Amino acid sequence: MALPVYASPLEKLWHYTYIVLCAGIFIFLIAPIIVIIPLSFNAEPYFTFTDKMIAFDPEGYSIRWYDKLITFGMVNPDAPRDMSFWIDFWQHAAWMQAAKNSVIIGVFATILAAGLGTIAALGLTRPEMPFRKQITAVLISPMIVPIIISATGMFFFYSGKWVPTVGSDGFEWGRLAGTYAGIILAHAALGIPFVIITVTATLSGFDQSLVRAAASLGANPRTAFFKVQMPLIMPGVISGGLFAFVTSFDEVVAVLFIADHTQQTIPRQMWNGIREQISPAILAVATLLVILSVSLLTVVELLRRRSERLRGMSPS
């Protein structure tokens, strides 16, 4: 990117303009995410920096919105902060319930997506796989089809009474809408394309002769897979799984369409909060979610570097 020595003044001017332009675009990318962090510590219910905040006056900052976040929905929000307060928080706080639901749904959807997706990716990358392109297109489609259309279809499908369940008087047909299983299945479907894409990419860089080497040394196919191939593609599986988890953790439209009110998730709670009366408490949630995404990004980056190192490619 260094400017060549033969650059004309006009080119120099353009070069520096270009640098400034890029800096501006980077600010556009990152500023909206950074700016909500200090704003979530605002002492006033405003969405802008107050004079006290700009002056770095400690009075301008407070953790009142985080406090509100914790106590919202609790039975005794004003109780002293002892053991019973935190039990109350664990059991009743609205955001805590939402977080629990999000984690439960996310974890099960991820396991389903990553498990089925990895096995399928193993098949898809085999050279003798029939109809590879068509099948890949179908498996990727949940990522391409607009979420509102997927959610509409799932709403009709999951509202149908075709699931065998045990009701109050014996066997009856139930529906998946309004159950955890329904949302988990829906989110797994939405997360699968990400697993397929990342694991297929990892497998395409995988040296098949390693498996053959293992076989020539006497390993049966199962041993060769678990001892040789699996550890090497694991980084791809984990980052695919993380993509699937984030997809589920951030998904609101399918939840709005097929969940009932007991399956409140974090994004749904945020959606309600934003639509009704946006308060800085939403910014406190947003800040926590940004911290979460930073840590997920770090994990994925580390995994990617590890995977490149294992494959003998160094990043520099």
Place this chain on the structure above:
Amino acid sequence: MTDATTDISTGPLTTADGRPLKAALAASLAVRRRRAFMLVAPLFLFITISFIVPIGQMLFKSVYNDGFSKNAPALVQWFKEHPKGAEIDESAYAALHSDLILMREQKTAGEAGTRINYDISGTRSLFTGGARKAAKMEPPYKEAFIDADKDWGDPNVWRAMRSASNPFTIDFYLAANDLTRDESGAITAVDEGQAIYKKLMFRTLVLSIEITALCLLLGFPIAHLLATLPMRKAMLLMILVLLPFWTSLLVRTTSWMVLLQSQGVLNDIFVWLGIVDDEGRIQMIYNEMGTIIAMTHILLPFTILPLYSVMKTIPPSYVRAARSLGATSWTAFRRVYLPQTLPGIGAGGLLVFILAMGYYITPALVGGADGQMISNMIAFHMQKSLNWSLAAALAAQLLAVVLIFFWIYDKLVGIDKMKLG
């Protein structure tokens, strides 16, 4: 593999156990194909059941609505016996009477009325009211009905009932394209004031094109910078691209709401800089501008990443060679560098366009009245107006457009070349 029998004179080559080699190879290939397929089968089945079937069911809903036909058996029978153009005589009103009595018993007048109401608005109450009054009516029913509500004599209502007596209909696709039927059943355009869907579809396309263009315009310099910087620096800057990519969509939309509000950070900065005065704060949100800004930000990483991976593979020596042969930097860029980035522009642009077409959350939160897209109308019919068949018809049309672009994407880029992060 196909040349197993090269020398025919000596007979086919055989394996050790005496089978022809060609057949043995084919058999072993078939086994391996089956094994590969068996690995994919569970997921394929899962996606088919939990994703493809629901979409199919939605498509079915867009052409099938039995709200009226299943609740009005006598009228369905009457329409079957009396072809189009038959006089609406006493026997028709008698059939209507018996159906309304039935609807009263089974409490389905609302459901049947809703179906007719989709066609002619304001007719739902005709059915609920009719079902209430029907029990007291005496023959001749024709006069009794028209006395009760003169709308029962309206040929258009009868036309709508005839059309709804068949559960299979394309009426919802007509409605989704701002079309309706006149009294004779011919297809006509709806009134200018009620025509909204075509305009909305057009706006969705225009907004998506604008957003795609902006993403490419902003993404190109960044991708170029990342591709030409030394690896270590590029990796650091890459984090600035990946962080938004990994951040929750709702969080990013919320931040834009905070930044763009008229009492928000950006307007405060503008006032402080003296660009606008305190009364003249710019309305940047709850309109088209809010949708464009927020969606460009959200979709920008989807252009940067494919552009970057293409630009990484362009050897810098090509541009240097062009310069050494006398090209100005602009010519070298235009004639040598830019054409080589076209695959990246195609991949990034198409991906963003496809994603933008179906966006729902961001327009719903920051779009206000004129920043809405077709998805928001689908959600409206699903959740508020409860005209599910119309929602399904709108969704089917959007799906068709998206799938066409997905097909183009596959032809130009290849779906197996799709990459994340």
